[in-house]
Amino acid sequence: MKNTLLLCLFCLSMTPHLAHAKAGLISFGGENIVPVVALPDDPRFQTQDGEFIDVGYIYKSVDILFLPLWNYDGRFAGMLSQQDLYIDLTPLEVTGLVLEAGVVLPKAPYLDFWHRIGGKIVFLLLCGSLALYVGQRMQKKAAYFSSLATGRERLKDILINK
DSSP: OHHHHHHHHHHHHHOGGGGGSSOOSEEEEEEEEEEEEOOOSSGGGBOTTSOBOEEEEEEEEEEETTEEEEEEEEEEEEEOSSTTOEEEOOHHHHHHHHHHHTOOOOOSOOSOHIIIIIHHHHHHHHHHHHHHHHHHHHHHHHHHSOSSOOHHHHHHHHHHHO
16 A cells, blocks of 8 residues: 555656646547648648648547557548647548549558557556466465464364363
8 A cells, every 4th residue: 555655646746747738647538630641732732721731530549547548439630730720521522632632542540550559458468467466466475374273273172172
């Protein structure tokens, strides 16, 4: 218990600047966007504000201890120069933009290995190593208890067999 408390206090003292960050120790539902296809910077792919659009993939993620465990609600979006802004696009609109630009839309998956599979592997390894550690600690505790009879059992044995 003491070690757990010290670990929590250490984590809190080391990360005071993360109080207003996007993700915490456990986060879910935050949207992330990754670029898929860079469209040419010409007037065909320009918004009314003068920003150029690229095709991106937006998804929501569940993270525990900064490890991505589950990704959901993935869809295409038009990426703008600012990372937080995007335009919702249907798959038909994305196909039209890609054909008009003369580029090839890559096949799925659009996320990198870490976000698709890597976080799950690391999380399972951490859980497995924690389970092994706890199991070994319980075996050590059980080894401290001797199979010898207690004082009360010895006294009963003496009184009954007398």
